[in-house]
Amino acid sequence: MNTTPARRRPSRARSLAAAAALGLLLSACSVEDPEAPATGGEGGGGTFSIAVGIDPDTFDPAGQTTTTVQNMVDYVVETLVVFDEEGELVGNLAETFETSEDGRTVTLGLRDGVVFHDGTPFDAEAVKFNLERIIDPALTVPLGSPFEVIESVTAVDDTTAEVALSRPSPGFVSALSVTTAGMIAPQSVTADGNTNENYQRPVGTGPYTFGDYTAGESVTVEKFADYWGEEPHYDTVVFRIVPEAATRESLLLSGQVDMMILPPVSDIQALQANEDVEVLLAESDRTIFIALDTNDPLLSDPMVRQALNYAVDKQAIVDNVLFGAGEVMDAPMAPSLAGYCQTGSYDFDPERARQMLADAGAADASLELLTPSGRYVQDQQSAEAIAGYLREVGLDVSVSTSDFPSFLARVNAAPSENTVDMHLLGWAPPYLDADFQMQMFRQATHPPAGLATSFYTNPQVEELLTQADVETDESRREQLYCDASQIIWDDAPWIFLWTQSFPVVWSDDVTGISATPTEKFSAIYARPAN
């Protein structure tokens, strides 16, 4: 399924001649992979291959940090609940999920007849094992904070599990959709070379079983015969690990993979014009913003911060620097989150910005703008453009960049050591709920404790968010977030920029591919187009 026969035939003939020349040299080396996609069998369901950019660090669901790796793990390991394409939370391994009146007990009704890849049954004991595992302090669980409210897990009977929470936590059930809370077979943590701390061959309930991982090269998964749900089309799925975006694009255009994520953004328009491929600029929940240090004498004035928002033509940057791969923000969070409401806009108005800066006595202030490079779509380029707009209104802005760990060390420093005036940052809640986004505006998560790097705090916001933390009535909770958003928007601790798009491109020979707003693709049910 990697190349159409018509496209591949000429290459085969040439291949043989050159292969003979190199064969001797290569036969002794181990880089050949018999399960490589292009030489794989075309019979049965065939092979579907996807080019991704990141070499997986761990396949342990509990150890996940990046969505690309989660995306691979999701083929093998499933979660209790999922967000469907409309962004609604629906049951998966748990058919039902109910939160008690007081919000402190979550009862999960589990799907019957589900088995793990090792043949053991998926039951309430397995749920208990997995949830207890991700709150075990001995294990590193990077996305573990939403699960810290778990007090205990009880297996009531085979198909019923009860989770007791230390306090009401309306976002908890949503958090169960994150790969971190994926269900692995309890026995697998001591089998097949796995240990609890070093779990590299995941055994889940998913439509595919974990096959091979060749470091720096590929990950292969194979169809699971006893899968409880709908059977996928392809027998084998190969994730090709190719860090360079332009090379991933070449793999797709030469028919050597069926699908890719994250093409070079400057090529998006050309790909959209190419009739052989489909381009999806999927909505993502990742907001990109310039965090303003509200402890800074100058930036502590909300009028200055609002002025900076008016000074930047965000739409122009999205169009010309991001090549359309983004949506300008109209609230302090992405529209896909529960709790979002359209809040406002800072329309481009340099005259007004200049006036406001003059009124605030900040007319020709000097500011440093720090940006990561290559972490978010066109991050450094956008920062340069933003600095240009700010210079237009009379500010003296210098842009600097560094590698991400150094960047993080600077923006995550305690207020007394923090020297960054403004920095570009992206934030993507791992599940579609406002509570994770709101960490950016709470005192409890000011650096170094968290990444609320503008050191913003407002007693009214704190009050509203504290109420929302425990409000079990969904619509009242959403209203609380909406009210908080309004205050945050007017206080402008950020220059609100855009939610970035997640581009997925595939050959028009295949279909059935979509994406979720958590920057993940859904290609498990990909199939040939005709």
Add this chain to the structure above:
Amino acid sequence: MRGTAAHIVRTLLLSLITLFGVSILIFLMLRVLPGDPARVLAGLNASEEQVSRLREQLGLDESLLTQYWGFITGVLQGDLGESARTSRPVTAEIAVRIPATLILAVVATVIGSVVGVAAGVIAAVRRNSFVDHAISSVAMMGVSMPVYWLGLLLILLFAVTLGWLPAAGSAEPLSIVLPATTLAAFSTALISRMTRASMLEVLGQDYIRTAEAKGAPPRTVIIKHGLRNAFIPVLTVISLQFGALLGGAVLTETVFGWPGIGRLLVDSIAARDFAVVQGIVLVYAAAFILLNVIVDVLYVVVDPRIRY
């Protein structure tokens, strides 16, 4: 030969001191880099407790001396520690990557040496002819073209437009063609220029004229009398290039998704995975030293007059 053996033993002993120095340098360099490995590793969304727990697990809360002692005593027992990022042993991480790096460096060096020496000899023999100028121009391009750019152009031509070769990966036998060619471009150019210069010098010597005068066929004069004597500086360049290819293939490995050690090094630096970076740097240093010893021996083989 006795002198040579003693020289090699001496070199190897001295190299132990070098390696010790390298271990201290890389250990300290990593620790003065800004960026907290625990924070990077735990991810942006991790809580402060998780980060400090991780810092403890990684032993980063201990004194530098304690950390270095743990590192160096491990090294002496063949244990390079565990990758913070993947929890796998560093020796295993390096071991799975070395074959890919080695094969790429070997193939590129073979291409570079064969093509470079041949082009250099031809350019020297046909000095100031059209062929000489053509070779010089191409060599100039090879030296100046960034690997990144050349690699992407080759992919566009041979994978996308012509569909002859794989664009990335190492899974198929033909996968090596594009990365090896890209990687060889620079060394081919360098070796050809060095060969030309060295040959020109030798071809001007009296013994060449003598060989020609006594009626030796031109091929014998050029290869046996000329190239053999011109080869010492060329060999030095080739060995240095090979060493550089072992470590410097990062860009080529990235462009072609080649699963070598250079990419592992860059990923590990970006993730502040200290143990892996230290391990790779030590392995590089050891490989360079070994390479130098091998070249020392080769000098003797090429030129029996050399004694240590």
